[in-house]
Amino acid sequence: MLLAQAITQMAPPQCLRCLRNSLQLVEHRSLIQPPTRAAFSTTSLLSAKAAQPRKTAGTSNKSKTLRLSKNIRQTAGKPPARGERKAVRKRIVLSNTNALEVDGLQDLTADKLARHSEGTVALQTFTGQVLGFSDETVDALRALESFKPTQAWSLFRRPASLVRKETAALANDMADTETDTSKVARKMVFGEKGSGKSVLLLQAHAMAFVKDWIVVHFPEGQDLTIAHSAYEPLRTPNGRIYVQPQYTAKLLLSIANANQALLSSLQLSRDHQLPFSVQSNMSLFRFAELGGRDPTIAWPIWQALWAELLTPATKAVQRPPVLVTMDGADQVMRVSAYLDPEAKPVHAHDLALVRDFANLLSGRTQLPNGGMVLAATCASNRAASPTLDYCLSRTYIKQEKASNAWHLLPLRGPSWDPYQLKDARVESAVMNVSALKLQGLSKDEARGVLEYYAKSGVLMNAVTDGFVSEKWSLAGHGVIGELEKGTVRMRF
Amino acid sequence: MVFIFGVNFPESRLVARSLQSFYGIGPQVCTRLMARFHVHKTAKVGALSDRQINDLAAELSTMTLENDLRRQLQQNIKRLRDLGTYRGRRHAMNLPVRGQRTRSQIMTARKLNKIERIG
Numbered sequence: 059m060l061l062a063q064a065i066t067q068m069a070p071p072q073c074l075r076c077l078r079n080s081l082q083l084v085e086h087r088s089l090i091q092p093p094t095r096a097a098f099s100t101t102s103l104l105s106a107k108a109a110q111p112r113k114t115a116g117t118s119n120k121s122k123t124l125r126l127s128k129n130i131r132q133t134a135g136k137p138p139a140r141g142e143r144k145a146v147r148k149r150i151v152l153s154n155t156n157a158l159e160v161d162g163l164q165d166l167t168a169d170k171l172a173r174h175s176e177g178t179v180a181l182q183t184f185t186g187q188v189l190g191f192s193d194e195t196v197d198a199l200r201a202l203e204s205f206k207p208t209q210a211w212s213l214f215r216r217p218a219s220l221v222r223k224e225t226a227a228l229a230n231d232m233a234d235t236e237t238d239t240s241k242v243a244r245k246m247v248f249g250e251k252g253s254g255k256s257v258l259l260l261q262a263h264a265m266a267f268v269k270d271w272i273v274v275h276f277p278e279g280q281d282l283t284i285a286h287s288a289y290e291p292l293r294t295p296n297g298r299i300y301v302q303p304q305y306t307a308k309l310l311l312s313i314a315n316a317n318q319a320l321l322s323s324l325q326l327s328r329d330h331q332l333p334f335s336v337q338s339n340m341s342l343f344r345f346a347e348l349g350g351r352d353p354t355i356a357w358p359i360w361q362a363l364w365a366e367l368l369t370p371a372t373k374a375v376q377r378p379p380v381l382v383t384m385d386g387a388d389q390v391m392r393v394s395a396y397l398d399p400e401a402k403p404v405h406a407h408d409l410a411l412v413r414d415f416a417n418l419l420s421g422r423t424q425l426p427n428g429g430m431v432l433a434a435t436c437a438s439n440r441a442a443s444p445t446l447d448y449c450l451s452r453t454y455i456k457q458e459k460a461s462n463a464w465h466l467l468p469l470r471g472p473s474w475d476p477y478q479l480k481d482a483r484v485e486s487a488v489m490n491v492s493a494l495k496l497q498g499l500s501k502d503e504a505r506g507v508l509e510y511y512a513k514s515g516v517l518m519n520a521v522t523d524g525f526v527s528e529k530w531s532l533a534g535h536g537v538i539g540e541l542e543k544g545t546v547r548m549r550f
Numbered sequence: 551m552v553f554i555f556g557v558n559f560p561e562s563r564l565v566a567r568s569l570q571s572f573y574g575i576g577p578q579v580c581t582r583l584m585a586r587f588h589v590h591k592t593a594k595v596g597a598l599s600d601r602q603i604n605d606l607a608a609e610l611s612t613m614t615l616e617n618d619l620r621r622q623l624q625q626n627i628k629r630l631r632d633l634g635t636y637r638g639r640r641h642a643m644n645l646p647v648r649g650q651r652t653r654s655q656i657m658t659a660r661k662l663n664k665i666e667r668i669g
Binding site: 285286287288289290291300395396397398399400401 | 581585
């Protein structure tokens with residue numbers, strides 16, 4: 059009685075009869091499928107249930123996002139092939155058929171680089187004007203990798219550049235060394251971003267090519283030092299140095315292609331100790347090309363080629379002056395990313411190619427037939443090299459004090475932090491190198507380049523005094539990269 | 551395909567990546583190994599010279615790697631357990647060994663610490 063009362067009062071959630079049924083069901087099920095796990099664990103059962111796809115009638119697997127055109131991802135077919143994107147990024151376009159042909163655009167020719175009877179080069183009179191490059195020069199510059207993808211060559215009909223006063227000064231130096239081979243200009247070009255350092259090197263290449271000099275150009279200092287190219291140790295009497303066979307081969311090929319006509323006319327003048335035999339009267343073009351095609355023999359050929367180029371010219375052996383340049387030279391004035399066998403960083407001057415360049419730059423290796431050595435720093439990807447910065451600013455201030463502009467400069471030169479160690483090798487390499495600082499253009503030069511833009515049809519404004527002054531000021535007193543950005547690139 | 555230490559690697563694979571695929575070679579050891587045989591950091595397996603491959607293989611064969619290293623690790627843990635140390639017990643119980651708190655964030659210990667630790 060009491061029990062029946064209790065049951066009615068409590069009102070259980072499930073009636074006992076049903077409970078009995080359900081227990082039977084459980085027993086029945088367990089008899090059919092014996093559990094594989096321990097009986098007290100329900101994990102497998104639960105997880106099996108969870109793993110079953112929950113499908114209900116009338117639903118599909120398609121997403122429920124609103125179908126708008128912006129929500130649909132466009133698939134552009136195949137992804138780009140290997141190296142394709144890099145090729146697009148590094149592509150150099152030197153012509154724009156939509157740009158107008160500039161009337162009266164003269165080319166840089168040998169007669170413009172000749173000396174007047176008054177002693178100055180003819181190029182001096184072209185300061186502030188734009189001069190084009192002939193097709194052969196453009197081919198040589200392309201082979202040397204003088205053009206950079208960041209420069210605005212693709213906006214104009216054909217490659218041309220402004221003759222600024224520094225260009226004329228370089229032409230003057232070139233004329234000097236041709237008359238007196240002991241006068242070899244060795245310069246470090248520096249200046250802010252967009253000030254025209256790389257283009258000045260390009261102009262030097264073009265001038266040297268026109269003058270029938272041999273041009274050797276290291277397109278990017280960082281390619282030598284960031285350890286993206288193979289290296290091998292080489293024992294020398296002065297210690298261990300590192301050779302970069304692939305890079306040397308690439309460089310030899312670029313030298314051969316850029317100076318093809320000239321090198322074809324020169325021949326080997328003596329026997330070199332090479333690990334293979336070559337014809338004694340082989341042309342230097344074939345010789346350089348041989349090294350360019352085979353990285354394993356590139357290094358001995360590089361050495362032999364330099365021995366040939368540094369041979370003093372005689373009546374029997376013709377040897378022209380040599381222009382050696384490097385862009386992004388700040389990258390080679392520090393330790394490189396290469397490691398020695400003890401996993402310590404290798405100093406960039408222990409790399410054989412860099413060492414050769416540093417010797418030429420410092421003057422330890424003389425150029426007996428004349429020539430010029432130029433190095434340009436890079437301002438957009440500047441490597442930290444305190445010693446180089448210190449030496450450059452010290453040399454620059456010293457030079458300016460010697461000229462009449464000393465009153466524009468701070469009285470004291472740069473001071474070296476006594477707690478920091480100076481890089482003796484970098485210091486010895488750049489100590490006696492003159493510093494060429496590129497600053498903004500003069501207003502006349504700025505007018506010349508703006509008129510060229512207008513004549514090419516890429517600048518629509520009338521080039522008036524007011525317009526030139528405005529753009530010149532906005533470009534930080536005529537920094538040419540900024541001038542270009544503010545007038546020509548702004549529209550594209 | 552290039553055969554290094556019992557494994558065939560495709561020629562287009564980076565040397566650094568190939569070396570680091572071995573248990574017991576991480577970024578540090580790999581850098582030292584590559585520096586020792588003058589392999590630059592972006593070198594591909596296909597660009598290695600025969601001499602470099604032989605040198606690398608000879609060097610790898612002197613190192614404790616892969617299963618030998620795993621066995622060594624297990625033996626070290628076993629020694630701790632056999633001694634009856636606290637560290638040995640913690641290893642066996644899937645719990646942190648070095649005094650970390652256990653209220654939260656012991657996923658790594660739960661994952662790795664076990665009697666027959668895999669690696």
